[in-house]
Amino acid sequence: MVRSFHLARFELRRYLAHRSDLAFGIALPVVLFSLMVVALGSDAKFRGVMHVADLDGGSLANQVLERVENADGVTVRRYTQDELADALERTAVSTGFVIPPGFSASVESGAPASIVVKSRGSGGDEGRFVTGIVQGALRAAASEIELRRVAGVLAGDPANDARLDEAVRQALAGARTRPPVTVVTESMRLREASQLDRLLAGIVVMFLLFSGTLGARALIEERRTGTLERLMTTRLSAGELFAGKLLAGIGRVVLQSFVLLGLAFAVLGTAGPVVFLQCLVLAIVVAAAVTSIGLVIAAVARTEEQAAFSAVVLTMFMSVFGGTFLPTSGTGWLDVLARFTLNKYATDAFVGLFGEAATLADQSAELVILGAVAILGLAAARMMFRVSSSAV
């Protein structure tokens, strides 16, 4: 078994010496992701629509909406309660606001009231931006109410300074303990991470899959040149050879994900070190799955061209239908097709980890499926694995 580790270490050195492999596996995804970020437009982050159902219609509600409308980059779109619920359900809207009936009256009578924010997942960049603006508008409206109340007291008894002091003190203390208006967030915790999170996860997974499956070429080349057969005349057993190649493949893909995820986390500030570690654990499982698919290709394909063709077609197919570029949260045959791709599970799990603050335990279904792919693939590859190009 020690020899398997030597073999794997040697393989990794060869991989690191192979500049075009490194460029393809690491530099290309970085470039691709950067281009897509630019293409998707970063100004989306500073523009947004407040999707609101105003069930109150009172003066304070109007005042808040007016302030929001006047803020830079935000427009207000009004819905009925049902329309808003439906739009959220269809994910046409990721963050919606509900101003409950009696909101204005309640605040004016001095009782607390809330605007309700309904978001899918984190609500995305746009949701966060609009929520911030709405909170600002509410705060401004709240100060105004306080001011008016104080002014009311002043108008009632201008001579009594002591009473005035007392009223202001009470009002400020009351506002501290019981703010007249607040925002209550109701996260629906459904899958709708930001588009960029999903794209990042999708591209990383796509390139891990490319690397894992294109590894088959090297193995077939070794079969053709005879180094595999030569290794079988050393003390290495067929099992050790297989284990060494598997370890090397997993090591290569984990290394690649370490660099890609590390860059993403560092540059985009995606999430903290704990999430990063969980992503790496997930990456090991994904690496095992893609490497075992690569070994199956190596066992089945006869030439390097066949292997490269299978690897590319398989990766492209699974990436397109597995939701790398478009989410697959619809129903119908596309959704069914997505279930047959490794990318769907791997991408969902990564997005869950760094887009939705879920933990590895939340991704257990995906982990089980990826693990099963790894184990089944390995068993099949081990059964069909040949050292020589001829039937031995």
Next chain:
Amino acid sequence: METYLEAEGLTKYFDGVAAVEDVSFVIRRKEIFGLLGPNGAGKTTTIRMLSTVLAPDAGDVCVGGHSVIREGDEVRKRIGICPQELALYPELSAVDNLVFFGRMAGLSGHEAKARARAVLVGVGLEARGSEVVKKYSGGMQRRVNIGIALMNRPELLFLDEPTVGIDPQSRNHIFETVLALRAEGTTVLYTTHYMEEADRLCDRIGVMDRGRIVAVGTPAELKRQVGDPDRTTLEEVFLHLTGRSLRD
């Protein structure tokens, strides 16, 4: 003379066609044994069976007292194989190739590095050992290919057509290496389809044609079957034995 390798009734079929059929011969300790035959005679297939890579359909081989079928690992401890085609990693240096295969043959890291230096001297590449192999000439690449087979100090060395398509200088170097190895006590199985090479280098020769061994003996013994050993060539021996010319 002590027998080191004994092949008994070796047979291998590919898709129902016999590539090697009922081949039996012995190799004595410390001799250079040649397998001489045209392309397709079955030399490589024989070596693959002798070196535990290919399981024979019938027959067995005993190497240093161990069966290739039942005691493969014991056999692999004792042999070194230089395949007909380059079987190495051309993008790495000669030293890296040697050390890697040395480690796979069971040497420690330290042993492998020391042995690699000695082997490079043996094949005359000590000055360029750290260059990547793909920058070498064809002859130098072949010498690395042989060097890899020497890493585990084999008792029995298989050289499968080691001189095909290389320059005369490298060819002479390989001859010298083989003779030096025999002087050190290594037993060698050398396949070739060049009769002059077999004549010059080998102590005994097995003549192979269409998967069978048609004659075994010293070069002189083989020639005596045809005529005056001093004036007969192995080419004439082959023609006499098979009715065909050795040249392709």
